[in-house]
Amino acid sequence: MDPELGYPLALATGVGLFQHVAIAEEIAFRGALQSGIARQSGETQGLIWSSVIFGLAHAPNALVLPAEDRARYLLVGIPFLTAAGGFLGWVYQRADVWLGTAVFLAAGVAVSVLVDEGGVSTDRLGDDPNIFGETM
Numbered sequence: 001m002d003p004e005l006g007y008p009l010a011l012a013t014g015v016g017l018f019q020h021v022a023i024a025e026e027i028a029f030r031g032a033l034q035s036g037i038a039r040q041s042g043e044t045q046g047l048i049w050s051s052v053i054f055g056l057a058h059a060p061n062a063l064v065l066p067a068e069d070r071a072r073y074l075l076v077g078i079p080f081l082t083a084a085g086g087f088l089g090w091v092y093q094r095a096d097v098w099l100g101t102a103v104f105l106a107a108g109v110a111v112s113v114l115v116d117e118g119g120v121s122t123d124r125l126g127d128d129p130n131i132f133g134e135t136m
Contacts, residue, residue: 029054029085030092038093047089054089055082 029050038046058081062070 025054026088026092029057030089034089034092043093047086047093051082051086051089054085055079 034046034050062073
C-alpha cells in the first residue's frame with residue numbers, strides 16, 4: 001500500500017479502535033478516581049494518587065511482552081505512563097473535561113502502535129529499519 005495513504009489510514013483505524021479504551025480509562029481514572037480522591041483529600045492528592053495508580057494499572061501489560069522486553073517496560077514504560085497519567089490528570093484538573101484527555105490518550109496509543117507496526121521499533125531502534133527501509 002502507498003505510505004501516503006496507508007499511514008493516515010492506519011492512524012485513523014488506530015484512533016477508532018483505541019478510542020473506547022481511552023474513554024473508559026478517562027472515566028475511571030480522572031472522572032471517578034482522581035475526582036473521588038480530590039474530594040476527600042484535596043486536588044494535589046487526587047492528582048498524585050490517580051497518576052500513580054494509572055501507571056501501576058498498566059504493569060500487568062508486561063506479562064504479554066517477550067521476556068527480554070519486560071524489565072525495560074517496567075523500568076521505563078511504567079514511570080512514563082505514570083508521568084503521562086499525571087499530565088492527563090493535570091489537564092483534567094485545569095479544564096474539568098475528561099473527553100479531551102481521552103482523545104489525546106487514544107491518539108497517543110494509536111501513534112505508538114503505528115510507529116511500532118511501521119518498522120520503527122520503540123525498543124530496538126538500532127536494529128529495525130525505519131519507515132523508509134533504512135536502518136537507524
